[in-house]
Amino acid sequence: MALIREIRQARWSLNGYRAAHDSGQPIVRAVDLSVRYESGYALDRVSFEVYKGERLAVVGPNGAGKSTLFKVIAGILPPTGGRIEIYGGAPGEHICVAYVPQRSVVDWRFPVTVYDVVMMGRVGRIGLLRRPRREDHEKVRQALERVGLSDLAMRQIAQLSGGQQQRMFLARALAQEAELMLLDEPFTGLDLPAQNEILALLEQLQGEGITIMVSLHDLNLAAQQFTRILLLNRTLIALGTPQDVLNTQTLLAAYGGHLHILSEPSGNLVLGDTCCEGGGDV
Amino acid sequence: MFEMLLQPFQYAFMVRGMLAAVLVGMVCAVVGTFVVLRGMAFFGDALAHTILPGLAVGYLVGGGSREALFWWALGTAVVSAVSIGTVSRKLRLKEDTAIGIIFAGMFALGVALISSVRSYSVDLAHFLFGDILAVRESDLVRSAVFGGLVLVLIYAFYKEFTLLSFDPILAATLRLPAHLLDLLLVVLIAITIVVSLQTVGVALMVAMLITPAATASLITRRLPLMMFWAAVMAALSGIVGLYLSYYLNIASGAAIVLTCTVGFMLVSVGRSLRERVFRVTTA
Numbered sequence: 001m002a003l004i005r006e007i008r009q010a011r012w013s014l015n016g017y018r019a020a021h022d023s024g025q026p027i028v029r030a031v032d033l034s035v036r037y038e039s040g041y042a043l044d045r046v047s048f049e050v051y052k053g054e055r056l057a058v059v060g061p062n063g064a065g066k067s068t069l070f071k072v073i074a075g076i077l078p079p080t081g082g083r084i085e086i087y088g089g090a091p092g093e094h095i096c097v098a099y100v101p102q103r104s105v106v107d108w109r110f111p112v113t114v115y116d117v118v119m120m121g122r123v124g125r126i127g128l129l130r131r132p133r134r135e136d137h138e139k140v141r142q143a144l145e146r147v148g149l150s151d152l153a154m155r156q157i158a159q160l161s162g163g164q165q166q167r168m169f170l171a172r173a174l175a176q177e178a179e180l181m182l183l184d185e186p187f188t189g190l191d192l193p194a195q196n197e198i199l200a201l202l203e204q205l206q207g208e209g210i211t212i213m214v215s216l217h218d219l220n221l222a223a224q225q226f227t228r229i230l231l232l233n234r235t236l237i238a239l240g241t242p243q244d245v246l247n248t249q250t251l252l253a254a255y256g257g258h259l260h261i262l263s264e265p266s267g268n269l270v271l272g273d274t275c276c277e278g279g280g281d282v
Numbered sequence: 283m284f285e286m287l288l289q290p291f292q293y294a295f296m297v298r299g300m301l302a303a304v305l306v307g308m309v310c311a312v313v314g315t316f317v318v319l320r321g322m323a324f325f326g327d328a329l330a331h332t333i334l335p336g337l338a339v340g341y342l343v344g345g346g347s348r349e350a351l352f353w354w355a356l357g358t359a360v361v362s363a364v365s366i367g368t369v370s371r372k373l374r375l376k377e378d379t380a381i382g383i384i385f386a387g388m389f390a391l392g393v394a395l396i397s398s399v400r401s402y403s404v405d406l407a408h409f410l411f412g413d414i415l416a417v418r419e420s421d422l423v424r425s426a427v428f429g430g431l432v433l434v435l436i437y438a439f440y441k442e443f444t445l446l447s448f449d450p451i452l453a454a455t456l457r458l459p460a461h462l463l464d465l466l467l468v469v470l471i472a473i474t475i476v477v478s479l480q481t482v483g484v485a486l487m488v489a490m491l492i493t494p495a496a497t498a499s500l501i502t503r504r505l506p507l508m509m510f511w512a513a514v515m516a517a518l519s520g521i522v523g524l525y526l527s528y529y530l531n532i533a534s535g536a537a538i539v540l541t542c543t544v545g546f547m548l549v550s551v552g553r554s555l556r557e558r559v560f561r562v563t564t565a
Contacts, residue, residue, distance in 0.1 A: 076454035095457055099451055099455050107448065110448050111508050112504075124458065128442065
């Protein structure tokens with residue numbers, strides 16, 4: 001029976017997940033990656049590589065497949081075509097990938113504290129039927145300190161500001177000991193100081209060798225703060241440094257008529273992505 | 283006054299009833315916390331109703347044996363709880379639609395089966411609305427054993443259930459056996475329902491799962507405290523409800539549920555009053 005097979009296959013401890021981290025391999029490799037829903041392709045033959053320690057922006061209009069791509073990389077959505085590799089292995093063998101959800105999909109009224117949420121990042125390592133050990137509490141405390149939330153640890157999560165909520169999820173990814181962090185729209189709805197705090201934090205993490213992929217709407221932010229940009233609209237439109245990726249041709253391919261492009265005398269482009277929520281991006 | 287409180291206890295059936303109401307109420311409240319947090323109220327209600335054909339068969343073949351009733355109800359509950367996900371996937375229906383179709387059908391089947399017996403309306407009423415004053419010692423022991431089992435399993439998988447309820451995506455990235463844990467939770471809900479059948483019956487079951495937990499969610503924003511207060515609410519409602527039932531001569535299951543409901547309303551009114559006062563003083 002299916003149920004018995006499932007019980008047998010379930011791994012009841014983490015010992016099965018000590019997948020080899022072959023550092024000669026790129027941390028993410030997508031080869032002809034496709035995801036097809038009933039409504040059509042969310043991702044269509046996307047191929048790219050991400051290297052350890054990179055800070056990569058994933059940019060594209062709404063419905064471009066950014067969240068889908070992150071879920072495939074995190075190993076929670078199986079691709080319908082092509083393949084994805086983490087350090088050369090299947091994503092399902094790794095627990096070193098952290099997916100930080102969009103703040104809008106989180107149930108903020110859920111009765112948990114900041115500390116509880118960060119401890120959730122340890123659940124996989126603690127193992128079934130076990131309680132958190134001293135080491136786990138220590139990791140949670142360190143993670144909270146890193147993101148500057150130690151004083152708010154016992155707050156219920158709805159009592160945090162948007163920026164604090166985002167930093168809490170980064171702390172959870174730290175507690176998870178993630179080597180690859182996937183941040184889904186972390187800047188949406190944040191004011192400038194809060195954005196800058198997150199950016200500073202990301203820079204620190206990158207300095208420690210953590211690979212970071214961030215999906216975002218703000219093309220300026222992508223150009224200023226990220227070493228490489230992946231421009232996506234179901235297919236991969238361009239991947240490279242901001243100078244290489246952000247030009248009229250590629251942006252028209254990604255955004256179509258939803259983009260305002262003004263040529264300035266200096267030749268620079270002023271871009272406004274008008275198609276998306278969380279607008280106000282200029 | 284004191285005498286009024288003690289008077290019901292001269293009857294052994296009232297003592298057993300109180301014990302059953304408190305025990306079952308606390309188990310329902312703890313399990314119900316997850317039911318509320320995951321938005322499974324409709325599932326819980328429907329699951330309680332699907333048990334009816336199981337009860338009917340147990341009743342027809344068991345010749346009035348409580349033991350037979352219990353095991354048939356448990357079997358039916360676990361089978362329907364586990365199969366509902368599969369059915370909705372196979373039929374390509376939304377889960378609540380599938381639940382509606384199957385569970386209403388099962389309920390009708392139960393009514394049809396019971397109606398084939400002559401003392402139909404009395405027996406049906408017992409199944410639908412419970413009969414807590416008929417609880418025997420053996421029933422109490424069975425409720426304690428299975429209720430205890432449910433609480434132990436909730437405690438054992440507490441962090442996994444919490445994580446799955448709050449963030450299923452993280453559960454998946456941490457490679458938890460999410461599907462199995464979901465099944466386990468659903469089976470625990472099924473056991474809870476069967477254990478509580480005698481208190482409030484099939485028709486009012488959902489109130490025992492939902493109302494104390496919902497009340498507690500107004501009082502606290504910590505999950506362990508929410509479970510604690512839900513259990514306190516449920517136990518109190520069981521006791522107060524049985525007193526009301528004794529002195530006003532109303533149906534026990536209905537009295538318990540009404541007490542829960544009034545408790546919820548009092549707490550929510552109290553909360554909004556407190557918020558208003560708080561706002562005025564800070565403004």
